[in-house]
Amino acid sequence: MAKHPKLLIVGGGFGGLAVARAMAREPVEIVLVDRHNYHLFQPLLYQVATAALSPAEIAAPIRRILRSQENVEVRLAEVTTVDVVGKTVTLQIPGGGQLLESFDYLVLAAGATHSYFGNDGWARWAPGLKTVDDALEIRRQVLAAFEAAELEEQEQERRAKLTFVVVGGGPTGVELAGALREIAVESIPADFRRVDTKTARIVVVEGQDRLLPTMSACASGRALKDLTAMGVEVKLNTLVTEVTDSGVVFEGKLLPASNVIWAAGVKASGLGAQLGAELDHVGRVKALPDCSLPGRPHVFAIGDMACLADPQTGLQVPGMAQGAMQMGAFVGRTIADELKGVESRGTFHYRDKGSMATIGKARAVVDMGRLFLAGLPAWLFWCFLHVFFLIGFKNKIVVMLSWAWTYVVHSRGARLITRDPRSTNAHDPDISR
Amino acid sequence: MAKHPKLLIVGGGFGGLAVARAMAREPVEIVLVDRHNYHLFQPLLYQVATAALSPAEIAAPIRRILRSQENVEVRLAEVTTVDVVGKTVTLQIPGGGQLLESFDYLVLAAGATHSYFGNDGWARWAPGLKTVDDALEIRRQVLAAFEAAELEEQEQERRAKLTFVVVGGGPTGVELAGALREIAVESIPADFRRVDTKTARIVVVEGQDRLLPTMSACASGRALKDLTAMGVEVKLNTLVTEVTDSGVVFEGKLLPASNVIWAAGVKASGLGAQLGAELDHVGRVKALPDCSLPGRPHVFAIGDMACLADPQTGLQVPGMAQGAMQMGAFVGRTIADELKGVESRGTFHYRDKGSMATIGKARAVVDMGRLFLAGLPAWLFWCFLHVFFLIGFKNKIVVMLSWAWTYVVHSRGARLITRDPRSTNAHDPDISR
Numbered sequence: 001m002a003k004h005p006k007l008l009i010v011g012g013g014f015g016g017l018a019v020a021r022a023m024a025r026e027p028v029e030i031v032l033v034d035r036h037n038y039h040l041f042q043p044l045l046y047q048v049a050t051a052a053l054s055p056a057e058i059a060a061p062i063r064r065i066l067r068s069q070e071n072v073e074v075r076l077a078e079v080t081t082v083d084v085v086g087k088t089v090t091l092q093i094p095g096g097g098q099l100l101e102s103f104d105y106l107v108l109a110a111g112a113t114h115s116y117f118g119n120d121g122w123a124r125w126a127p128g129l130k131t132v133d134d135a136l137e138i139r140r141q142v143l144a145a146f147e148a149a150e151l152e153e154q155e156q157e158r159r160a161k162l163t164f165v166v167v168g169g170g171p172t173g174v175e176l177a178g179a180l181r182e183i184a185v186e187s188i189p190a191d192f193r194r195v196d197t198k199t200a201r202i203v204v205v206e207g208q209d210r211l212l213p214t215m216s217a218c219a220s221g222r223a224l225k226d227l228t229a230m231g232v233e234v235k236l237n238t239l240v241t242e243v244t245d246s247g248v249v250f251e252g253k254l255l256p257a258s259n260v261i262w263a264a265g266v267k268a269s270g271l272g273a274q275l276g277a278e279l280d281h282v283g284r285v286k287a288l289p290d291c292s293l294p295g296r297p298h299v300f301a302i303g304d305m306a307c308l309a310d311p312q313t314g315l316q317v318p319g320m321a322q323g324a325m326q327m328g329a330f331v332g333r334t335i336a337d338e339l340k341g342v343e344s345r346g347t348f349h350y351r352d353k354g355s356m357a358t359i360g361k362a363r364a365v366v367d368m369g370r371l372f373l374a375g376l377p378a379w380l381f382w383c384f385l386h387v388f389f390l391i392g393f394k395n396k397i398v399v400m401l402s403w404a405w406t407y408v409v410h411s412r413g414a415r416l417i418t419r420d421p422r423s424t425n426a427h428d429p430d431i432s433r
Numbered sequence: 434m435a436k437h438p439k440l441l442i443v444g445g446g447f448g449g450l451a452v453a454r455a456m457a458r459e460p461v462e463i464v465l466v467d468r469h470n471y472h473l474f475q476p477l478l479y480q481v482a483t484a485a486l487s488p489a490e491i492a493a494p495i496r497r498i499l500r501s502q503e504n505v506e507v508r509l510a511e512v513t514t515v516d517v518v519g520k521t522v523t524l525q526i527p528g529g530g531q532l533l534e535s536f537d538y539l540v541l542a543a544g545a546t547h548s549y550f551g552n553d554g555w556a557r558w559a560p561g562l563k564t565v566d567d568a569l570e571i572r573r574q575v576l577a578a579f580e581a582a583e584l585e586e587q588e589q590e591r592r593a594k595l596t597f598v599v600v601g602g603g604p605t606g607v608e609l610a611g612a613l614r615e616i617a618v619e620s621i622p623a624d625f626r627r628v629d630t631k632t633a634r635i636v637v638v639e640g641q642d643r644l645l646p647t648m649s650a651c652a653s654g655r656a657l658k659d660l661t662a663m664g665v666e667v668k669l670n671t672l673v674t675e676v677t678d679s680g681v682v683f684e685g686k687l688l689p690a691s692n693v694i695w696a697a698g699v700k701a702s703g704l705g706a707q708l709g710a711e712l713d714h715v716g717r718v719k720a721l722p723d724c725s726l727p728g729r730p731h732v733f734a735i736g737d738m739a740c741l742a743d744p745q746t747g748l749q750v751p752g753m754a755q756g757a758m759q760m761g762a763f764v765g766r767t768i769a770d771e772l773k774g775v776e777s778r779g780t781f782h783y784r785d786k787g788s789m790a791t792i793g794k795a796r797a798v799v800d801m802g803r804l805f806l807a808g809l810p811a812w813l814f815w816c817f818l819h820v821f822f823l824i825g826f827k828n829k830i831v832v833m834l835s836w837a838w839t840y841v842v843h844s845r846g847a848r849l850i851t852r853d854p855r856s857t858n859a860h861d862p863d864i865s866r
Contacts, residue, residue, distance in 0.1 A: 036850065037576060037849065038849050038850070054487035054488070054489045056487045056848075056849055057487070061624065061849075063621075063624035067624045074624075074626075075583070076850070077584065093581065094577060094581070097584075132849065132851050133851060133852060143470060144527060144528065148526065148527070148528055150509075151508060151526055151530075188496070190500045191496035193506045193507075394835070394838045394844070394846060395846075398834065401827065402827070405827045411497070413489055413828075415489075416470065416471050416488055417469065417470045417471070417509070418566060419566055419852070
């Protein structure tokens, strides 16, 4: 029996899984490597950070997802080096040891991490939100801030402990700010005796002139109106110039705040730098229209690692789940066709199915082509779609139940402060997957 | 208005909560201090360690539990010193700072932690199971062991990675061993390609001549029979003499094992040593029949911190939830009576409502007076009681759903490897709550 060609996929996110699934019935030996043992449904990660959901409810073991696809092996390891000429990658095994893994085809789908625009020292005071561990760290800080405020005797210090600054007004920033406000105003006021948690300030700082800059003007306007109505303060056209242990500096002034969350920028996995290909300003690989690397037809970059414009529309493929999934499915079909003898490759076209952001309970915005939804209908649509795409039937039920619970009794189901605070170096934002 | 007397409760476990609840309508100012913000339903903690449940499903914020009881304030802090003469305690606030808290009455309900019988160095290789962080660490190690075995090329090393030793054959040890075996045999075999997880060895090492030494001989015999039928190896009359990074030594031989879990012994919170009272061999305070300290009628020790025999039966009050709850309610009533002018104090009597342990799916043992149950009826009874006593309506639903899920599709809902391995000093077993 002839040995099948070997496809190595780096990353078990939306993109990597889509590649594997597109090749379920192909005569190919697939190895999928991820440094986590689970696929994470990142669109709901902010709900873990804000104590509404538990990590396990939005994550599923990659092995479990692919268990019945017999041409796939899953490895829990971190890719440390990529050799596109020799066609090998080095895997660092957790707990020690290295493995050399060869490939015939390589798909890089290792995602992105947050970027502090060269100010990596800010990471210590302003954690970002990309991994489960990030979310648990933010949850810990947020819940601990209210506890510390309850015990604080100095009014000024208490104000700082009750001030939450979200840097960045994209979907993650908007969603975090709305949820933080709901915690302070709805979930916990009756639990505290000394401090009035309703007085907590939630401030969103955005550098551009509108919230949700990647969405429609309608969505931006409505998000601003809704967040303001909820009591969130929004600063537009405002750049953060410093983050320290005492707060955030913008417009030349320090806003004393114990709680700063970074939702401002991302950069692609550091693996892109090893490919010898040109990168854009956020570290994404400039890919050809078939998602492959220039001069390396057997190496592909997809999802948040790829910089690619749709040749028809000229628009960049956005760094969202649907972009990664579409690219993954396209690359899977491309390789499958090539193995069947098809010589010319197609061109990737992005099909924009719309974008959305939730703002708070019964408040969301949805852009779908020329259709715009807001308020309760948008929120219900958002809930439905997120549950629909969540992996795992039990997770779907539990998440719906948790949302109903939060909606009806204003309770947050995962209000646990676990773990010691991270040590400084654990904030190291260099998370090449 | 006269200031109410102040009752300080250290610990928000079963005992501390029972004290607070017993005094819900009394003219008293209650302060409850815990170093965690949640009450933990410890009887189900092993299910977090074995990936069946998420931490939030068996924990509830103490503030939330007591939110409507207006005479209680909750503080998230660690008690570092107790002055029973000056009637003050020192609180260490997470994140820095100290508070001095005075009291008229003090109830110590700070629980217990695991004890390595003087071999604290073993903690590094054999984590115990007392806190949520402990459970997540064990979950991480267990799941990572199978992942590492999948990548291991040396047969001998792979065997060690697939060998799990549980030290201690009490309820926790039996429950852990059964669940580990179910993971290896039912939950994950189809997810792995190279390694046969069904070949994993689970070994329970118990120093006494039977499992579940605190239960009836019927229960011990049935537990041994059921565990053995499930494929767990049980070593009775066997003392562990060494635990290292390569395994466990007993009967003069090293059993190579990457995974050792400590379920062998507990010791009471270190706070007991500060009271000037006599302690027993596991650090529990020798309390008077009214749970107070000799010569200190305003200071009480309850639950796992108290060494107390029922004067009628001569039997020690066992270190279980029901013992702590009964003591807590008794002490609450005692103080309430005293505030009403009752001069003589009663004597605490323990009412044994029975004890139980689960062994595996549809297998459990229950002792209730002269009644003994085993197998499916015992297991259903165990499930019912644990769900019944779990705090929070939503938690009850989610836990039932998770169990049904595990029962029907053999899936474990919380199979996530999160966090970096603990640093060595984080294993420091001195966890005075």
